[in-house]
Amino acid sequence: MDFARLVFVIAAKDLRAEIRTKEAINASAAFALVILLLFSFAFDLDPDTNREIASGLLWLVFAFAGTLLLNRSFARELPNDCLDALVAAPVPPSALFLGKALANYVLLLAIEMLSLVVFGIFYNVRWTAQFGELMVVLALGTWALTIMGTIFSALTVNIRLREVMLPVLIYPFLVPALMSAIQLTLELMAGRPIGRDKVAWLEMLLGFNVIYTAVSVVLAEHVLVG
Amino acid sequence: MNAVAVEGVWKYYGDFPALRDIQLQAQPGSCLALIGRNGAGKTTLLRIIAGFNRPGKGKILIFGKEPRETETRRNLGFIGHGISVYDELSALENLTLYAKLYGLANPRRAAMEWLEQTGLERVRDGLVREFSRGMRQRLAVARAFLHNPSVLLLDEPFTALDDRAIAVLQRLLREGLAKGKTVVMSTHQLREALELATHVALLNRGAVAFEGPCTPEMVADPGLVYARYGEG
Numbered sequence: 001m002d003f004a005r006l007v008f009v010i011a012a013k014d015l016r017a018e019i020r021t022k023e024a025i026n027a028s029a030a031f032a033l034v035i036l037l038l039f040s041f042a043f044d045l046d047p048d049t050n051r052e053i054a055s056g057l058l059w060l061v062f063a064f065a066g067t068l069l070l071n072r073s074f075a076r077e078l079p080n081d082c083l084d085a086l087v088a089a090p091v092p093p094s095a096l097f098l099g100k101a102l103a104n105y106v107l108l109l110a111i112e113m114l115s116l117v118v119f120g121i122f123y124n125v126r127w128t129a130q131f132g133e134l135m136v137v138l139a140l141g142t143w144a145l146t147i148m149g150t151i152f153s154a155l156t157v158n159i160r161l162r163e164v165m166l167p168v169l170i171y172p173f174l175v176p177a178l179m180s181a182i183q184l185t186l187e188l189m190a191g192r193p194i195g196r197d198k199v200a201w202l203e204m205l206l207g208f209n210v211i212y213t214a215v216s217v218v219l220a221e222h223v224l225v226g
Numbered sequence: 227m228n229a230v231a232v233e234g235v236w237k238y239y240g241d242f243p244a245l246r247d248i249q250l251q252a253q254p255g256s257c258l259a260l261i262g263r264n265g266a267g268k269t270t271l272l273r274i275i276a277g278f279n280r281p282g283k284g285k286i287l288i289f290g291k292e293p294r295e296t297e298t299r300r301n302l303g304f305i306g307h308g309i310s311v312y313d314e315l316s317a318l319e320n321l322t323l324y325a326k327l328y329g330l331a332n333p334r335r336a337a338m339e340w341l342e343q344t345g346l347e348r349v350r351d352g353l354v355r356e357f358s359r360g361m362r363q364r365l366a367v368a369r370a371f372l373h374n375p376s377v378l379l380l381d382e383p384f385t386a387l388d389d390r391a392i393a394v395l396q397r398l399l400r401e402g403l404a405k406g407k408t409v410v411m412s413t414h415q416l417r418e419a420l421e422l423a424t425h426v427a428l429l430n431r432g433a434v435a436f437e438g439p440c441t442p443e444m445v446a447d448p449g450l451v452y453a454r455y456g457e458g
Binding site: 009010088089221 | 276277278279280294296297299300302304306307308309310311312313314315319323324326327328329353369
């Protein structure tokens with residue numbers, strides 16, 4: 001119970017700070033919207049092709065926009081050496097890590113929902129046909145992005161080129177999760193529910209989240225204490 | 227039992243030994259001043275005592291326990307080079323946040339008490355980014371003392387403090403020492419530090435060159451330890 005309270009205290013602090021400064025969310029949302037708009041102007045595709053590329057385009061936009069957001073997660077603690085005070089506090093590093101991941105998750109989901117609305121308008125794709133299942137896939141895929149981005153944000157926080165290093169480091173790890181999310185979204189964008197032939201992708205996405213969440217929680221102490 | 231025990235601590239950065247076989251103890255109610263030239267290893271040692279970094283060899287014990295144990299961290303207060311408060315939160319929000327992280331029974335009340343102690347109660351709802359440097363420093367002091375720690379680790383605590391913040395910090399440290407708290411501070415400001423110190427340790431190139439009680443001669447002539455035991 002105390003652990004959950006600490007996770008929420010950290011998440012609330014990060015969300016409050018981000019809502020006040022809007023540093024990461026403005027950059028990330030602007031990037032996602034600009035990419036979606038540019039692609040819609042660059043290619044004049046028929047509706048069927050639009051549907052086919054939709055899931056890949058969306059998840060790549062989410063991944064790229066996500067790294068802008070996730071980069072700030074631990075970098076936010078650098079001014080005034082706030083990370084020292086957090087590490088010195090009697091807070092389990094795993095609670096600190098999960099609190100930050102939770103705040104990132106909420107912010108990234110908000111950007112994704114905004115992107116989906118813009119995507120629906122500019123690409124003429126009816127993405128609400130399988131709304132419930134799409135939200136489940138979105139929730140799982142976003143957690144995969146968040147958990148990897150947050151742990152690598154902690155790892156790269158003291159590196160000068162962290163803005164470059166974070167995407168370079170996380171994208172290779174994210175390939176299985178992105179593949180799963182893209183395959184599942186492809187079905188849902190076509191208006192079909194997730195069938196038996198696609199359940200393996202869902203299991204892979206779930207497995208990815210369970211494994212990397214567990215590994216990140218275990219490694220949090222080693223990552224945060226040099 | 228020692229409040230702080232540093233037992234044979236070594237720390238390497240690559241092949242360079244930043245700390246070499248450091249042995250130090252601080253009793254409850256004592257104030258140990260770590261002095262030494264820039265690069266002597268004072269900050270490295272304090273960060274290892276605080277549990278931010280691990281020693282290469284040796285160990286640190288705070289009241290007989292490892293610094294990374296949750297119970298130990300509850301008893302540690304740290305002031306480093308940064309103020310460790312968030313610019314985008316108000317003074318009250320910052321202290322309430324830390325009070326919650328330390329599990330204090332009434333976080334808001336504890337935060338209000340320390341805002342009063344440091345003379346910041348009138349600006350409690352102001353964002354820290356709008357504060358003057360002196361106000362930010364007093365808030366940092368409030369943050370470090372908020373959870374009533376038994377051991378205070380202070381890295382250059384008087385550097386860049388304004389007169390009011392120095393007075394607040396010295397008063398709080400005197401009161402703390404009188405109540406049996408232990409203070410370990412690294413400093414270049416010998417006069418302010420030696421007025422409070424009960425013991426002095428001189429670090430030279432990562433090793434302890436001198437360690438002993440702070441004598442009236444040292445307080446009268448703060449350069450005495452450097453002259454006797456330092457290099458040049």
